[in-house]
Amino acid sequence: MHRPDLVASDVDGTLLDPAERITARTGRVISRVLAADIPFVLVTGRPPRWIPRVAEAAGLTGYAVCANGGVVYDIGNDEVLHVRDLTPLQLQDVVRAVESALPEARIAAERTALGRDQPQPFAIEPGFLNPWGLPEGETDSPDLAPRAEVVGKPATKLLLRHGGMTSGQMAEAVTAVTSDMDLEVTYSSNSGLIEISASGVTKASGLEWVCRKLAVDQERVIAFGDMPNDVPMVGWxxxxxxxxxxxxxxxxxxxxxxxxxxxDGVAQVLERWF
Incomplete structure (x- = not known):
């Protein structure tokens, strides 16, 4: 590959080291990418509110694709530019289907609005526990609500948690009972948590939106990842x-x-050109 015109990287398990840090080596190569006037885009399952700390550590002020492609976030302006939601009707249909297959599963919803104001961005029902906790330095005050209220508003993604299964097992079971709903089912850890988005919403679709805005050709993009939610992006x-x-x-x-x-796997590749 020639020197890329855009670098796209997943965050957790990819750009960050196991202690959730941007290492000195990775930070230096990111600086050289930016100095060459090449966009460096974060592409992650994280919501926008979990981006600023990573962006600051990496020296990034451009775009981040969040929520597995459902959101494009302007880091420097702290503004959401693009959102693809699941409707309340879709959310309710998914939950009804899942209740029959995984009655012990608990749900949460990520909600994202265009612009800067993000009221009640994360809603959970009682019993929902995030298996990996919060990223280093982040705090969250989720809106604890009955299930009907969690699915009562549009959501960028629906999260399902089951403590007795792996994420792969959950994804297989949920895909089987929602196959006629035209959804995207994926996961970013294997700790019993899966993430559901609207049809066609993937990290690839979010990154493609950014590339159109920046007039960067798909073939000139290099992308890094580590989990199944990165498959569409890495393949694209x-x-x-x-x-x-x-x-x-x-x-x-x-x-x-x-x-x-x-x-520093990301840095090792980028050092060929930067």
């Missing part, structure tokens, strides 16, 4: 790179495998 990019610590589904579609996030 002109050059897709999987971390050595990546899920097997991602390793299968990547053009290249780099070192793990514990060994």
């Amino acid at each position: 990019a002109g050059h897709g790179v999987a971390m050595a610590n990546a899920h097997d589904d991602l390793l299968a579609v990547a053009d290249e495998v780099t070192a793990p996030n514990s060994e």
Whole structure:
């Protein structure tokens, strides 16, 4: 591949080291990418409110694709530019289907509004526990509400949690009972949490929106990831790179495998050009 015209990277398990830090080596190469006037885009399952700390550590002020492609966030202006939601009717249909297959599952909803004001961005029902907790330095005060209220407003993504299953097992079970609903079902850890978005909403669709805005050709994009929610993006990019610590589904579609996030795998590739 020639020097890329845009760098896209997943955050957790990819750009951040296992202690959730931007290492000195990775920070230096990001600075060189930006100095060459090449956009560096964060593409993550995280919501916009969990982006500023990472962006500040990396020296980024451009775009972030959040919520697995459902949101495009302008970091420098602290403003959401693009949102793709699930409707309340879709959310209710999903939950009814899931109740029959996984009655013990608990739900949460990420909500994102265009602009800067983000009222009640995260709603959970009683019993929902995030298996990985909050990212380093972040705090959240979720809106605790009955299930009917959690699915009563549009949501960027629906999260389902089941403490007795892996995320892969959950994804298989939920896909089986929602196959006629035209949804995107994925996961970013294997700790019993899956994420559901509207049809066509993936990290690839969000990154494509950014590339159109910046007039960057798909073939000139390099993308890095580590989990199943990165598969569409890594497959879409002109050059897709999987971390050595990546899920097997991602390793299968990547053009290249780099070192793990514990060994600055992103930096090792980008140092070829920057």
